Amino acid sequence: MPTTPFRPNIPIDRTSGTPLYSQIAQALAALILDGALEPGTRLEDEVSMARRLEVSRPTARQALQRLVDRGLISRRRGAGTVVTSPHVRRPMELSSLFSDLTRNGHEVSTTIIEYSMHPADEEEAEHLGVEPGAGVTRIRRLRRADGEPIALMDNLLPAAIAPSYEDLEREGLYNLLRARGAVPATAVQCVGARNATAAEAEALGEKRRAALLTVTRTAYDASGAVIEHGAHLYRASRYSFETKLFSA
Structure with a gap:
């Protein structure tokens, strides 16, 4: 499994009424639930995600927290952001x-x-x-x-x-x-x-x-x-x- 953090290509619709953090969280959740992202896959951190997707750092943080709350990823100091076992x-x-x-x-x-x-x-x-x-x-x-x-x-x-x-x-x-x-x-x-x-x-x-x-x-x-x-x-x-x- 690659050690380079996964950087998802997430299309963002800035004219949509759906909050940006929700768009990011939904796109990542779909990749995890469909099996495209295997358990143990390391994701980029919120700083990198915010810069690359051109959103604020709190927006990226909130998107990742949504996935943590659903049990789809874990975030631990030293280990980073990692996809958990299948739901x-x-x-x-x-x-x-x-x-x-x-x-x-x-x-x-x-x-x-x-x-x-x-x-x-x-x-x-x-x-x-x-x-x-x-x-x-x-x-x-x-x-x-x-x-x-x-x-x-x-x-x-x-x-x-x-x-x-x-x-x-x-x-x-x-x-x-x-x-x-x-x-x-x-x-x-x-x-x-x-x-x-x-x-x-x-x-x-x-x-x-x-x-x-x-x-x-x-x-x-x-x-x-x-x-x-x-x-x-x-x-x-x-x-x-x-x-x-x-x-x-």
Whole structure:
């Protein structure tokens, strides 16, 4: 990879109502998201960019900060301005993160942090629609995409259909459930956001109180029985959901 900083040829429309910093940020974001700029590519600094594009230094700084805020570049003293790892986009579908990442060409790895089988307490029983004391399996996993932590996932399942520890290291939960005859048919899902705790930030490679996306999902089979309840945390700097909307 070249050591000379990348100097983008960005056309600027000075008659447009779009701010100059936004035009620069949008053009650079498109190059990064399309894969034209690979992770690790070093960009020119704001002084060089401002001089070359004939804009003010605060304009160039604001454009680069927009990309930092979106998690597309990092700016560190000594390292300069560098394109980060790919941003993960995931459709709002009843699918597993493992399958979505693999389908989009990411190299996926999983670390099992917790795997326990025990009698359900009242809260766990309510989540799964079973009686307290029924056998359940609780799983916590750290999922990585291309070597970078992307999600911290807690799942609760009826013990009778829970995949093994070893299988979960190699495959996605929903694929394993389907193989055991527990096919997800519908789900109720809630997406939110909050700040990371110190422990969550450390696990996900983020700063303390970094923004996280939260997803709580309960999946049901065709008979209406709960097959899993999940509470997942995603790095907002590396991850987003996409959905299609249709007019009525």
